[in-house]
Amino acid sequence: MYNRDFIMEELFEDEEGLTEKQKKIIIAAIESFSEKGYAATSTSEIAKKAGVAEGTIFRHYKTKKDLLVSIVAPMIAKFIAPFVIKDLYKVLDQQFERFEDFLKAMIENRAEFLKNNLPMFKIFIQEIPFHPELKALFKEHIVNKVYERFSELIKHYQDRGQIIELPAYSIVRLVVSSIFGYLFGRYLLFPEADWDDEAEIERTIDFIMHGLKPKN
Amino acid sequence: MYNRDFIMEELFEDEEGLTEKQKKIIIAAIESFSEKGYAATSTSEIAKKAGVAEGTIFRHYKTKKDLLVSIVAPMIAKFIAPFVIKDLYKVLDQQFERFEDFLKAMIENRAEFLKNNLPMFKIFIQEIPFHPELKALFKEHIVNKVYERFSELIKHYQDRGQIIELPAYSIVRLVVSSIFGYLFGRYLLFPEADWDDEAEIERTIDFIMHGLKPKN
Amino acid sequence: MYNRDFIMEELFEDEEGLTEKQKKIIIAAIESFSEKGYAATSTSEIAKKAGVAEGTIFRHYKTKKDLLVSIVAPMIAKFIAPFVIKDLYKVLDQQFERFEDFLKAMIENRAEFLKNNLPMFKIFIQEIPFHPELKALFKEHIVNKVYERFSELIKHYQDRGQIIELPAYSIVRLVVSSIFGYLFGRYLLFPEADWDDEAEIERTIDFIMHGLKPKN
Amino acid sequence: MYNRDFIMEELFEDEEGLTEKQKKIIIAAIESFSEKGYAATSTSEIAKKAGVAEGTIFRHYKTKKDLLVSIVAPMIAKFIAPFVIKDLYKVLDQQFERFEDFLKAMIENRAEFLKNNLPMFKIFIQEIPFHPELKALFKEHIVNKVYERFSELIKHYQDRGQIIELPAYSIVRLVVSSIFGYLFGRYLLFPEADWDDEAEIERTIDFIMHGLKPKN
DNA sequence: TATGAATGAGCCTTCATTCAT
DNA sequence: AATGAATGAAGGCTCATTCAT
Known part of the structure; x- marks a missing residue:
């Protein structure tokens, strides 16, 4: 379903402090949390799956919730990374003349990311309503950082007459809904259905582009 | 936040078998489940909040999960009710000449419903990944019943040249994404933000309509 | 396995005060107690099996233990009845010249009784160690009444040189052991084995008779 | 009443894996089970009596029933051990020329064992009817192992004309009944009576020997 | 008399966490 | 650093018993 080593590389590469055991714990926790939910997963189960002693978990993570946060936090960080590049604006200007591009x-880039980190993403969306820490993390990152950049970006394309003149938050909402709607259906609701990914992504982009076309 | 009596009237009106205590239990369970999640809510907590003995819960609901299902199941049923009207097709033909209408x-009707049953809906989306019973219920109802009707409907408007010729499932996905995207943002993610509901709904409809406009 | 009506007739015939419901409760209790033990049987289970409401049980029997006693007590009484006939001595004198007879x-008479009341007997032997009331009942009846009569009886046959001169309690023990040993094996340990009852009973009697033959 | 250390030595000597706490748990369980019965004994009670936390019990025994089995199983094994010696036959031949001996x-050897392990034996006979696991254990050991050996033995003495020609199962039944009859009366029914053990054992043996004397 | 909803104590078991080794 | 035995609070659930109807 997903590549364990890949996760480690992509998400936890920086944190070189991670013991071999610590990695095993994280991987086990991700698997269990995403399958049964945080509250329904026991630390003993994680320990068993990770092949370590129960106590070892608590040597590295003071509490069970610490373990949760230590999984979700870097995922959020990595997910929004591309949007936080300082001079995103400039870069865009050169690379993507059209909003469509x-x-x-x-979509392709971040969808790829989500696909590769699906279990973590699942944990994130499942647990965020119940943990103020996560909620705060989310708001701080998404709202304060990503949303800000995105707004500039949208204004950029609006100024060039490529997308309709609506408040940035509305446009963000509509775009994000369409993308996440696809990802949800594809990977969470009906993962075993027979999807023509390429076609669906294209339809989604077309849908968004037409939906946001300026009323000349 | 939401009107308790309203819930009882709307969702559990038919079930006249409900004791006064049973109603209290359900209301308490809805509150707790939606706030802390099913797994993190204890039956003793529900009992206390409902003002009944813990044993009373188990007299009416064989297990804790039974209680969950007895909350979520009627919600699903009521939610999809309007889509299952036998002669939906005919009715539509007369009432809504345009897909837009x-x-x-x-949207307005079902959004109203969701708004009034938000806690229950929250429970539903939070718990569905972890409970095969709920998953089955959902698939049976939504996929088999609603989706079928919806497909006919879409074909109806496609035949009249009002919306683009795409597979029904793609259209359903795009439409549903846009609508739920609004509801999520509005009621779950940022409920305390300052929303101009009327405008947002109109924007969402416009977005969908343009997004699905036929490429003549 | 055993005849319910028979039980009622034989054991509870005198107690005409018994309601129809009461009889059903007793029968249900006997079945459950003997199958799962007193402690592991719930009153709700008995109620369900008897087809009455839970409360009904407690209307007739103040406590669960009352119910137990009301089952075991008459069984003991009936079981020892033949030994308590006032002029047992005389009767014996006339009817059974030989101890063997x-x-x-x-054996035949009481074995028949036990066979017909096996579930009750099973309850009795299972529960007696844990209920002082039953223990008292047992001692009072068996020790004080039966044993006394039996002793006279044994003396009677000893005087006639038919059985060995041992203390009555030793003889009682040996005889009872042999008989109950048969009944245990026959009805409790290996009921499904292929028993030649007639032969086994005869062997048992022979065994006892030779075992108690006087050392002339 | 019985020597705790003795039990540990005799029954659990081999199992050196037993923690100090585990031993305490076993001892406490034996005491409570034998006094009140398995179903009527709570694990919290055992924990308290053993001086450990309730959770500790379940660290060592997955369930309450596991604890029961872990007590009864070794008792059965030890009890039948002398009968399963490979060359019992040979040994007998040399040591005990007469069946009587x-x-x-x-009797003396096994009675001593039972006396020393009375609580465990009590648990065994009380619980065997209600636990298929124990029943299976019993049948497997007693029926398949002990009975087989015993049959050979009986044939041995029958061939030498020392005991009557009856089916082995009948002889086993009669002998076992007499012995257990004594043990029951002695240790379970009337333990506080004034017993002349030596005399009673002798009487029991005499009774058996005469009872089984060949009809010349 | 009979009911069965209601109770709350108590049951077996699991849990996150601690700590001596 | 790592272990895993030990903890005791808390969990879901069952129970014998009560009582208003």
Whole structure:
């Protein structure tokens, strides 16, 4: 379903402090949390799956919730990373003349990321309503950082007459809904259905582009 | 936040078998489940909040999960009710000449329902990944019943050249994404933000309509 | 396995005060107690099996233990009845000249009784160690009444040189052991084995008779 | 009443894996089970009596029933051990020329064992009807192992004309009944009575020997 | 008399966490 | 650093018993 080593590389590469055991714990926790939910997963189960002693978990993570946060936090960080590049604006200007192209690039790139980190993403969306820490993390990152950049971006394309003149938050909402709607259906609701991914992504982009076309 | 009596009237009106205590239990369970999640809510907590003995819960609901299902199941049923009307097709034909009008009516009607049953809906989306019973219920109802009707409907408007020729499932996905995207943002993610509901709904409908406009 | 009506007739015939419901409760209780033990049987289970409401049980029997006693007590009484006939001595004198004949008659008669009341007997032997009330009942009846009569009886046959001169309690023990040993094996340990009852009973009597033959 | 250390030595000597706490748990469980019965004994009570936390019990025994089995199983094994010696036959041949001597040795030896392990034996006979696991254990050991050996043995003495020609199962039944009859009366029914053990054992053996004397 | 909803104590078991080794 | 035995609070659930109807 997903590549364990890949996760480690992509998400936890920086944190070189991670013991071999620590990695095993994280991987086990991700698997269990995403399958049964945080509250329904026991630390003993994680320990068993990770092949370590129960106590070892608590040597590295003071509490069970610490373990949760230590999984979700870097995922959020990595997910929004591309949007936080300082001079995103400039870069965009050069690379993606059309909103459509930007959209396509973003979707493909971030969808790839989500696909590769699906279990973690699942944990994130499942647990966020119940943990103020996560909620705060989310708002701080998404709202304060990503949303800000995104707004500039949208204004950029609006100024060039490529997308309709609506408040940035509305546009963000509509775009994000369409993308996440696809990802949800594809990977969470009906993962075993027979999807023609390429076609669906194209339809989604077309849908968004037409939906946001300026009323000349 | 939400009107308790309203819930009882709307969702559990038919079930006249419900004791006064049973109602209290359900209301307490809805509150707790939606706030802390099913797994993190204890039956003793529900009992205390409902003002009944813990044993009383188990007299009416064989297990804790039974209680969950007895909350979520009628919600699903009521939610999809309007879509299962036998002669939906005919009705539509007469009432909503334009897909746009149908869409608007549907959104407003079902959005109202969700708004009134938000806690229950929250429970539903939170718990569905972890409970095969709920998953089955959902698939049976939504996929088999609603989706079928919806497909006919879409074909109806496609035949009249009002919406683009795409597979029904793609259209359903795009429409549903846009609507739920609004509801999520509005009621779950940022409920305390300052929303101009009327404008947002209109924007959402416009977005959908343009997004699905036929490429003549 | 055993005849319910028979039980009612034989054991509870005198107690005409018994309601129809009461009889059903007793029968249900006997079945459950003997199958799962007193402690592991719930009153709700008995109620369900008897087809009455839970409360009904407690209307007739103040406590669960009352119910137990009301089952075991009459069984003990009926079981020892033949030994308590006032002029047992006289009767014996006339009817059974030989100890052997007395033994045979007694075994056959009481074995028949036990066979017909096996579930109750099972309850009795299972529960007696844990309930002082039953223990008292047992001692009072068996020790004080039966044993006394039996002693006279044994003396009677000893005087006639038919059985060995041992203390009555030793003889009682040996005889009872042999008989109960048969009944245990026959009805409790290996009920499904292929028993030649007639032969086994005869062997048992022979064994006892030779075992108790006087050392002339 | 019985020597705790003795039990540990005799029954659990081999199992060196037993923690100090585990031993305490076993001892406490034996006491409570034998006094009140398995179903009527709570694990919290055992924990308290053993001076450990309730959770500790379940660290060592997955369930309450596991604890029961872990007490009864070794008792059965140890009890039948002497009968399963590979060359029992040979040994007998040399040591016990007369059935009487064999009987005496066996009774004294096994009676001593039972006396020392009375609580466990009590648990065994009380719980065996309600637990298929125990029943299976019993049948496997007693029926398949002990009975087989015993049959050979009986044939041995029958061939030498020392005991009557009856089916082995009948002889086993009669002998076992007499012995257990004594043990029951002695240790379970009337333990506080004034017993002349030596005399009673002798009477029991005499009774058996005469009872089984060949009809010349 | 009979009911069965209601109770709350108590049951077996699991849990996150601690700590001596 | 790592272990895993030990903890005791808390969990879901069952129970014998009560009482208003």
